[in-house]
Amino acid sequence: MLTLEELLLMSWGAEYLKKRRWTLEEKLIKFIVLHMHFTGDISECFLDFSLDYNTRGLRSQLKDSVPVAGLCPQGAYGVQDSLRSGFSSVKNELLPSHPLELSEKNFQLNKDKMNFSTLRNIQGLHAPLKLQMEYRAARQIQRLPFLQSSNLALDTLRGSDEAIGFEDILNDPALSEMMGEPHMMMECKLGLL
């Protein structure tokens, strides 16, 4: 079974694909059209093309975007600081420790993406564009990175001010026992790190 990219590449050529970023829905529609063209049968493509990324094997479960700063050990002289960050292991850095870890980390992001793409399909391009502009503005209303911001505007936009979930009950950041180091976090935010 070829991957989607390979299939599209084969059929449409590299230049066409480079021209713009396809959304997931457009990729799916093109795939279905392609499949029908080749086999005349649409029923199989839903079995093969799975939108559930957990079935794609180990590669998809790697924690993506391991920060570059994380590859360099934290302690003095570039040696692993066992007291602060525990024992080091490449496997621990790359593979998730629980099946839900990655999906929970990216849950808000994925939910927003899904909602925006549905909104785009229903109402057209302007709706998510306007909303994303508002999100971008609301995301800038924050305190310094090591302090807790209420994110009130962002919550109101998302509608999560009217819903209670585990993220409101467990591990409330306001009651956390640890604080990020102020100077490091500011440097990180300003891109100086």
Added chain:
Amino acid sequence: MLHTLKPCDQQTSGFCFENSRRNAVLESGLSKLGYNAPKARKTGTTIAGIVYKDGVILGADTRATDDMVVADKNCMKIHYIAPKIYCCGAGVAADAEITTQIMASNVELHTLNTGRPPLVAMVTRQLKQMLFRYQGHVGSSLIIGGVDVYGAHLYSVYPHGSYDKLPFLTMGSGAAAAVSVFEDRFKPNMELEEAKQLVHDAIAAGIFCDLGSGSNVDLCVITEAGVQYLRGYDKPTTKGKREGQYRYKPNTTAVLTKTVTPLSLDVINESVQIMDTE
């Protein structure tokens, strides 16, 4: 293990997976030595629900088990969600409890926001979306029953997020025993007393035929007019009262012969051991 935050990490709320690797290592190490890791307390339940003429009746037993030990002889498994929506919870006890409390809060917020009484379908939708998000790791199976503007409804939600809408439902370890009673005697549009008796019999079947269920039967009758929470509706497992006296009166048996043999004992050895009383 706890470690200081990396400088670019924001603190996240919600579930924290820091210790899951340590737990996995501990569990595998413990099992090599022959010990078992502690298990979450399950309710090992029989819960049932039925739609009758005027509304919904929910029933549950009251035993909570910790593996093979009864942890709570009289726990409440029918939880409040909205004034006319109640929810029975089976599976892991803490998960069911917290999930229903979260749902109750969400329903209240939603009601205040929309200004309308909540629908049972809305509770079911939020529940199934939450349970699917956690892929079955939140181990609670629930039966939601209630009356809203569209009538009486009964839904069941499984730990992985699937749901059913049926006129009668059972869940928990005693579900098979209870559903057999329902399958035999259920009729649509039953009267109140008949329906209460049916649910009571179903839960009693679960109590007697399933080891994980026991103690009392709780019922909750939900109608358009209101809710009647019958805690301890029946206690089928109390010890019965003994009818007669089973002690024999003295001189009941006649004595035929009597021989007395004295035993003479000599003191052979005597030793004193001082006890340490400090």
